[in-house]
Amino acid sequence: MDRLFYYNTKIGRLGIREDGESITHIYFREPNIDAEIEANKLVVQESYLTKRAYIQLKEYMEGQRKQFELPLNPNGTEFQRKVWNALTKIPYGETRSYKDIAIAVGNEKASRAVGMANNKNPIPIIIPCHRVVGSNKKLVGYAGGLDLKEQLLSLEGILIDKNKVNK
Numbered sequence: 001m002d003r004l005f006y007y008n009t010k011i012g013r014l015g016i017r018e019d020g021e022s023i024t025h026i027y028f029r030e031p032n033i034d035a036e037i038e039a040n041k042l043v044v045q046e047s048y049l050t051k052r053a054y055i056q057l058k059e060y061m062e063g064q065r066k067q068f069e070l071p072l073n074p075n076g077t078e079f080q081r082k083v084w085n086a087l088t089k090i091p092y093g094e095t096r097s098y099k100d101i102a103i104a105v106g107n108e109k110a111s112r113a114v115g116m117a118n119n120k121n122p123i124p125i126i127i128p129c130h131r132v133v134g135s136n137k138k139l140v141g142y143a144g145g146l147d148l149k150e151q152l153l154s155l156e157g158i159l160i161d162k163n164k165v166n167k
Contacts, residue, residue, distance in 0.1 A: 004033065005046040007054045010061040011144075011151060017042075018049040022073035025122045026053075028144040057125060061155060066092035068126045076120060079105070083117035090131045093156045097135040115141065125152065 002024065004017040015027035036042035052070065059065035074084055086104040090096050096104075098111040098118075105114070118129040124143055130152040134140045139160060142149035150160050 022071040080117040
């Protein structure tokens with residue numbers, strides 16, 4: 001049975017979900033989970049793993065952590081998982097373009113597919129899709145909104161040129 005718990009953070013309320021072994025989701029918005037609760041597939045309850053993830057996220061937001069040490073199990077296609085794995089290799093405080101990630105996963109023409117995989121990333125922040133920007137360094141797309149993307153990049157010391165924010 002999965003567990004989901006909500007925490008108030010510096011960037012707002014986050015839901016952290018785990019499957020008993022790994023973190024599977026981080027939610028910026030509360031998902032519709034009624035059916036999963038009714039089917040006994042999910043319980044809203046803090047666990048050791050959700051608390052561990054919250055502590056590491058809090059440390060990250062306070063500038064005390066640059067890497068996460070958590071078991072992750074994002075559910076996706078083989079391509080999505082390749083992209084998400086490539087994202088975890090982007091160093092703290094750096095960005096990459098969608099094309100850079102496409103090249104890293106072996107298909108330099110797959111920039112749009114990389115963008116779609118980013119959009120489907122179920123574990124944002126820990127799988128740092130916020131570190132991916134347009135080839136012109138323009139901020140584009142983020143599940144939590146561009147303001148949050150800008151805030152996360154700023155936490156990492158990445159300065160954003162306001163003329164390059166695509167709002």
